[in-house]
Amino acid sequence: MSPTIEDGVTQLAIVAAAAAAGGALAWLAPRLARRGAPDRSRARTPLLLGAAIASFAIIFTCLANRKFDVFWAPAVDLGIQHHVFWAGGRGGFLYQTVLFAKPHLNHLMLMNQLLSPLSSLFPSVRTLLVIQALALASAALPAYLIARRHTASRYLALAFALSPLLFASAQWVALYDFHPRAFAPALILWALWGTETGRSRLALLSFFLTALLIEELALYTCAAGLFIAIGLNKKKLGLAVAAFSLLYFLAATYVVYPQLMDLTDVASNPILHTFGVAASPAGLIAYAARHPLVFLARAAEPARATYLLHMLTPWAFLPAAAGWGLLTYVMPVIYALFSRIPSHHGIQYQYSMPLLPFLVYFAVRAWGRVERGAARRRPSLAAWARRAAAAYLIIAGVASSVAFGPLGRRYNPSWYNAEPWARRFPKVARFVSRDDSLAASMFLLPHFSRRWRIYLHPHKFKYVKELLPREVIISTARLRETWATPPLVTEKRSRITLVRLLRDRRYGCVYADGDYVLLRRSATPVISAPAAFEKTFQIIEGRKLDYNVGVPIFDERARNRQAIYCRASQGTLGTMARVGPFNWPRGAVKVNYRLALSNVTQPFAPAAELVVVERRDSARPAAVAVREVMPADLPADGGYGWASAAFKCRSGRRYEFQLYPLGNGDLFLDYLYVEAPRLSLEWAFRGPKNDEEREMFAEESAALLAYYEAAPDGYELR
Numbered sequence: 228m229s230p231t232i233e234d235g236v237t238q239l240a241i242v243a244a245a246a247a248a249g250g251a252l253a254w255l256a257p258r259l260a261r262r263g264a265p266d267r268s269r270a271r272t273p274l275l276l277g278a279a280i281a282s283f284a285i286i287f288t289c290l291a292n293r294k295f296d297v298f299w300a301p302a303v304d305l306g307i308q309h310h311v312f313w314a315g316g317r318g319g320f321l322y323q324t325v326l327f328a329k330p331h332l333n334h335l336m337l338m339n340q341l342l343s344p345l346s347s348l349f350p351s352v353r354t355l356l357v358i359q360a361l362a363l364a365s366a367a368l369p370a371y372l373i374a375r376r377h378t379a380s381r382y383l384a385l386a387f388a389l390s391p392l393l394f395a396s397a398q399w400v401a402l403y404d405f406h407p408r409a410f411a412p413a414l415i416l417w418a419l420w421g422t423e424t425g426r427s428r429l430a431l432l433s434f435f436l437t438a439l440l441i442e443e444l445a446l447y448t449c450a451a452g453l454f455i456a457i458g459l460n461k462k463k464l465g466l467a468v469a470a471f472s473l474l475y476f477l478a479a480t481y482v483v484y485p486q487l488m489d490l491t492d493v494a495s496n497p498i499l500h501t502f503g504v505a506a507s508p509a510g511l512i513a514y515a516a517r518h519p520l521v522f523l524a525r526a527a528e529p530a531r532a533t534y535l536l537h538m539l540t541p542w543a544f545l546p547a548a549a550g551w552g553l554l555t556y557v558m559p560v561i562y563a564l565f566s567r568i569p570s571h572h573g574i575q576y577q578y579s580m581p582l583l584p585f586l587v588y589f590a591v592r593a594w595g596r597v598e599r600g601a602a603r604r605r606p607s608l609a610a611w612a613r614r615a616a617a618a619y620l621i622i623a624g625v626a627s628s629v630a631f632g633p634l635g636r637r638y639n640p641s642w643y644n645a646e647p648w649a650r651r652f653p654k655v656a657r658f659v660s661r662d663d664s665l666a667a668s669m670f671l672l673p674h675f676s677r678r679w680r681i682y683l684h685p686h687k688f689k690y691v692k693e694l695l696p697r698e699v700i701i702s703t704a705r706l707r708e709t710w711a712t713p714p715l716v717t718e719k720r721s722r723i724t725l726v727r728l729l730r731d732r733r734y735g736c737v738y739a740d741g742d743y744v745l746l747r748r749s750a751t752p753v754i755s756a757p758a759a760f761e762k763t764f765q766i767i768e769g770r771k772l773d774y775n776v777g778v779p780i781f782d783e784r785a786r787n788r789q790a791i792y793c794r795a796s797q798g799t800l801g802t803m804a805r806v807g808p809f810n811w812p813r814g815a816v817k818v819n820y821r822l823a824l825s826n827v828t829q830p831f832a833p834a835a836e837l838v839v840v841e842r843r844d845s846a847r848p849a850a851v852a853v854r855e856v857m858p859a860d861l862p863a864d865g866g867y868g869w870a871s872a873a874f875k876c877r878s879g880r881r882y883e884f885q886l887y888p889l890g891n892g893d894l895f896l897d898y899l900y901v902e903a904p905r906l907s908l909e910w911a912f913r914g915p916k917n918d919e920e921r922e923m924f925a926e927e928s929a930a931l932l933a934y935y936e937a938a939p940d941g942y943e944l945r
Contacts, residue, residue: 231529234631235536241626242540249619253611268381276371276388283392284364287401290633290643291356294402295673297645298652298702300352302672302683304404308339309352309676315343316350325672325683335479337439338407352673355405362410363401366391369416370587376423377595379602380613386620387591390541391583393624395632396574402633402642406577407440414440415451415584422455427464434468438475442484443558445476447581450555458551511561525564534563534572537631538582541623542590543616549589556585574631648704648742655700655743663697668721671702685724695733697748701725703763704742725763729756739763815928815935817873817902818884825865827858827892834858834891837872840944842881850938851875851882858892867895873934876903885944902931 294300307325314322321340345354371388378384391397391412400409418433420426434452438445449472456465515522525531539546549556559582563572570576594616601609629635652674659665664680666687675681680696687694701721728734728746735750739759824834833855841851852874861868876882884901888894915921 231533235529235533237630238533238536238540238627241623241630242543245619245623245626246543248622249615249617252618253614256614257610272371272381272385276367276385279389279392280364280367283367283401284360287363287398288357288360291360291402292353293643295352295356297643298649298670298674299642300404300673301669302667303669304406305352305355306673306676306681306683308336308405309355309673310681311336311339312343312355313346313350313677314679315340316346324680325676326686335442335484336407338410338436338441341439350677352676359405359409360401362413363397364392366397366412366416366584366587369413369420370584370591373416373420373423373588374591377591378598378613379609380617383594383613383617383620386617387587387594390590390620390624391587393621393628394541394583395537395628395630395635396579397583398628398632398634399575400577400580403575403577406580408444408577408580410440411437411444411447411581412584412587415447415581416588418448418451419584419588422459422461422464430464431468434472438472442476442479444581445472445479446558447555447585448472449476450557451585453554454552457554511565512557515561515565522564530569531563531572534574535560537574537627538579538586541620541627542586543619543623545590545593546586548593548596549585552585552589552592556582575633646704648702651740651742655738655740655745658738658745659698659700666694666696666699668700668702671700675700685721688724688727695748699728699734699746701728701744701746702742703744726760729759814876814903814924815873815931816876816882817871817931817934819869819871819902820886820896821867822856822861822870823865823867823895824858824861825893825895829891830858832858832891833889834861835870835889835894836887837870838885838887838938838944839872839874840883840885841877842883848944850942850944852936853938853942854934854936871934872936873931875932875935 291300295305300306302325307323310323310325311319311321321335321337342355342358345358367388370391371384374384374387375381378387397412400406414433414437418430418437421429421433434448437448449469452465452467452469452472454465455468456462459465526535559579562578566572571578598609598613601612631637633639652671656674659675662678664682665675665678666682666684667675668684672681672683682694682696684699684701701724703725725744729736729744734746734748735752736744736754736756736759737747737750737752738745739754741763744759744763818837818839820837822835827834835856837852837854837856838850839852840848842848852872854870854872856870860870872884874882886896915924
């Protein structure tokens with residue numbers, strides 16, 4: 228059973244167990260209670276609610292700060308956000324230098340700018356972590372006020388209010404750096420409460436602030452406005468919200484955003500480019516309507532189906548009875564089913580937060596209809612149902628957060644324990660200037676973000692070759708630990724950056740130990756490039772530094788003008804690298820590996836196998852293409868060369884690529900990439916529509932099929 232399917236089964240088991248336990252507790256409660264006991268719920272529920280909000284805020288503030296202290300908070304989601312926050316309090320509008328242009332993370336996030344005056348009083352990164360935990364915790368208050376309007380039980384209203392705090396996704400977001408989407412639950416719930424109670428100004432203000440969080444949330448508030456106009460019959464308010472939201476989204480996406488990003492032709496907003504089937508939100512909806520089978524196929528994928536199950540079950544599937552409120556689910560469902568980014572359908576990420584308030588709200592409204600119907604017919608049944616529902620919400624919430632949340636079975640203690648390289652950070656930080664321009668690696672950057680010029684490498688050095696920060700600090704601990712395995716993209720780029728800068732005569736290495744390298748522009752090197760490299764990567768998997776092949780340093784500072792590499796130990800027949808599984812476009816697909824080979828023992832025997840594996844839901848995975856890598860295919864001097872394999876991809880199937888070393892020499896993997904005629908989701912489900920497309924597709928496929936070799940009969944995966 229795959230992990231995602233296992234999660235889905237676990238979630239359904241939690242629902243069943245919580246429903247049974249809730250019913251039993253509801254039956255026992257009146258029998259165990261003293262007759263004539265006074266109702267103390269009016270005094271108790273506010274205290275319990277306040278204690279829950281305070282506990283959530285304190286616990287997750289402390290844990291998030293601890294995660295930051297031990298260098299587990301990266302630049303992209305915290306360093307950039309803090310840089311905008313810090314600079315905004317000093318006169319910089321959407322100012323940040325971490326990535327290329329002003330809107331951070333390719334989005335227009337104005338809420339961060341509204342918060343920035345606080346940075347003049349509280350400039351620390353920790354300020355954002357405190358604000359985020361408070362924002363998530365505060366969603367319980369409007370949830371309670373809404374629930375009080377729809378149920379006669381204060382305890383049931385309290386259970387509904389606690390459900391966002393017990394929701395595993397909200398707990399993950401509280402620990403996952405800083406994201407404006409974390410404000411969405413509280414703001415949207417306040418907007419809906421204001422709408423129900425006739426507080427139009429509060430509703431309009433809350434919807435307005437929600438749209439400012441990030442431009443895509445204007446689509447959520449637009450859908451909420453349509454629901455208010457149709458479902459709540461408040462046409463003026465609803466249509467005003469919908470019209471403003473739509474206009475704001477269009478203006479932010481197609482006018483403001485391109486100007487800030489210095490774009491002249493199209494908006495490069497990620498919402499328009501992460502789905503692969505359309506160029507606008509309306510196009511996505513239209514595509515889903517025109518291709519229902521594709522829609523159903525995506526919904527049936529275990530990871531996406533399990534995500535939808537996670538989002539619904541804490542409220543006993545009550546949110547499914549939303550009526551016209553289903554309009555508010557359109558964009559979240561499109562994100563979950565059509566996005567090519569896995570985090571868009573993962574409960575560990577912030578993308579679920581805009582959906583959370585609607586799930587709570589429609590669960591409360593659906594319950595209100597059930598309760599009113601039961602109260603008219605059988606008051607005793609309604610009382611039992613209120614007790615059962617309250618018990619279910621608490622039991623299911625606690626069980627789900629234990630099973631899937633960051634403090635339960637998926638607790639990761641390494642997030643809160645400082646590794647040796649992190650404990651040595653204060654020592655190297657003393658060598659870094661406080662005001663000069665600085666480039667740092669991903670997990671170091673947030674610790675230097677209180678300055679005007681701070682850059683992320685290797686991102687900056689890869690694309691802006693003329694960029695010369697005064698100082699560059701590189702954490703090499705993670706790079707050192709991963710030399711023996713295929714590196715992650717950021718680690719691979721960091722290694723390339725390190726080598727480039729060590730051989731760049733404009734920089735001098737002024738500090739190097741086993742975990743850090745510090746380079747300064749126009750400085751006299753204290754440590755030579757080969758010495759710094761050898762000191763940084765001295766021992767890898769018990770092997771000492773070796774020479775003659777691998778990562779080159781091409782100037783006179785390299786020892787004997789030879790290249791330097793670290794030997795990677797690989798199991799004789801173990802998998803060296805694996806990519807996938809993934810839905811590739813129909814037709815020919817080619818995978819390219821960049822390899823180096825040395826110490827060959829059998830010149831005419833294969834050194835490795837490239838294997839393409841088809842993943843099947845109802846049967847064992849099968850190899851569909853196998854290509855041997857011979858020593859003659861790669862440079863004889865141990866330099867890097869290419870090996871490729873191609874296969875014929877079928878529609879709707881998932882494939883992965885595997886590389887097996889066969890023990891004939893030392894094999895080293897540099898990186899790999901994939902070629903296909905059309906790398907978009909649309910081509911994974913349809914073929915060419917006209918002669919022009921067919922001809923182009925055939926030409927591209929023919930070029931790739933030159934590398935095609937089918938798997939031999941009887942070939943079995945290791």
